[in-house]
Amino acid sequence: MPPSAARADTRHSPRKRAGNGAAPRDVGDDVGLDALVGHAGYAVRRFQIWIFQDFIKTLRDVDIRPTQYSVLTVIGANPGLSQMAVAKRLGIERARLVHLLDSLEQRKLVKRIKSKEDRRSHALHLTAQGETALEKFKRLAAEHERHVEAKIGKENRAQLLRILSGFT
Secondary structure, eight states: OOHHHHHHHHHTSOOOOOTTSOOOOOOSTTSOOGGGGGOHHHHHHHHHHHHHHHHHHHTGGGTOOHHHHHHHHHHHHSTTEEHHHHHHHHTOOHHHHHHHHHHHHHTTSEEEEEOSSOTTOEEEEEOHHHHHHHHHHHHHHHHHHHHHHHHHOHHHHHHHHHHHGGGO
16 A cells, blocks of 8 residues: 555544543634633733734734834834833833844844943934834734724724723
8 A cells, every 4th residue: 555545544543542531632612711711811811812913914014023013112202212211111021122122223223322321221212214114113003903993893992992001
């Protein structure tokens, strides 16, 4: 029998039983969530995953991730802000922010200028290219927000933002 025929035969063979004699369950929508259904954290995390996937898909052509967008937006709104202030405001670990800034600097979107007050600190600014790019990113992010609104409804989106505003 040719190897391809043998592979075809195994696809139709009965399921092997797990060690306890029960057939393994396929992963899918029929898997119960038990108490997770009532957990806000679980629901928020699932929604966050959907939001990040849509954001990444919507901004794929410009190669910007949600955290990069957040950093650029805060720097654009607050030119001269220190790395420490950006990290604290966005809840990003300092080491991770340094890596993020390195990549944004390599793309010529951000520049670090040594602080006149504290030589150990850098003031963050968008480059001219960064300002132009951020405007495009904001237009695409607005498109992403329209996707969110289409998913949960305009009133629900507004209510969700009101509820979550206490955590920003």
